[in-house]
Amino acid sequence: MTRILLVDDDTELTALLQEYLSDEGFGVATNTDGRAAVAAAVASSVDLIVLDIMMPAMNGIEVLQRIRRQSQVPVLMLTARGDDIDRIAGLNLGADDYVPKPCSTGELAARVRAILRRSGQPAGTAELAPIRAGRLVLDPGNRTAEWDGHLLDLTGTEFSLLEVLARKAGQLVSKQDISKQAFGKPLTPYDRRIDVHISSVRHKLGLRQDGQSRIQAVRGQGYQLLLD
Template structure:
């Protein structure tokens, strides 16, 4: 497994690089946002560990730029403890967060969890192709298309759509979506689910004549083809 570590604190970066290498990972290191974004977009990595506060380009800007072209899982590191800061990162496409200071064992467990999730279809023999009418998803290549037109999805949008597609026809609540996609307990003051649904709908439905993603008032969301 190849990891990209983008961390501007040299001592911490070297500590993590060494520790992850000892765990069997191939680790590429960048000490600022500019170099990190270049490596992230030009190389092939199984996962990116991204510090939120970086010189040159900060972590959120790196993440936003990366999500324009890549769905690589991203684990963010942050010293900011405010819920709003983490929500902004999740909305921008981060797959998980680790708060500084952290134990290496926790970071390793989070990395392994994200990698298992990304590689689960390969190792478990699960369905790797999902379909609903003209909508198709390839879970291995992490690609989605509708009517032959590729959908440019962030990692979170891809995970959200795949969950809805796996359980097509079933109404999923905001609480369940938050738990399944973001691994977080639902907070009624957090609109991360609504924002993600709105962005997904703009890509999945708005360019086409018939919507697939529907809101069930007071209950949640359902993906289904209701016909012409």
């Protein structure tokens, strides 16, 4: 089993990512101290490190510097959204990739798999398993979606949202679960991002034969993807 170490002081996000990656077939450990990442890299006890930049005591850039002095273990950096300075610094120091926070679990898993494939490591038991929901087929590894054999033009966020619904097609998914799994953060009051992205995905999926949307809202609860 591929071993991943998540290093981040955001314990809520880390717990969410750990649960998702474990379900995807990875062995996942967590820590809030960057020094643990250095120790794991030196001991060759993990196959990939997911490392947050903004941490107390020792930030991610310093941790990455120390890792690269002694190990070439793949490192995926978590950066503040829009912070190009940290992103460039991390890549220049030898980070394999980066994901801006808050991130969706699906996007992070796809980036992890891509890095592992490049490094010749196993990329999880669910890597090649497509998600099928009626005429909808999603490829989590390549983050592509097809409807009735035609490629859907989805943004990364739209794919993450549709993946959450497709995995539980025909079932109600709460807004809180959608927010955590698609956006990587709990739902907050007055947050309308889910509704905005749902509207766009609905348009791209088109209508059912009965004229209804393929994504139905249950007022005050969440959404469900309807099968034809």
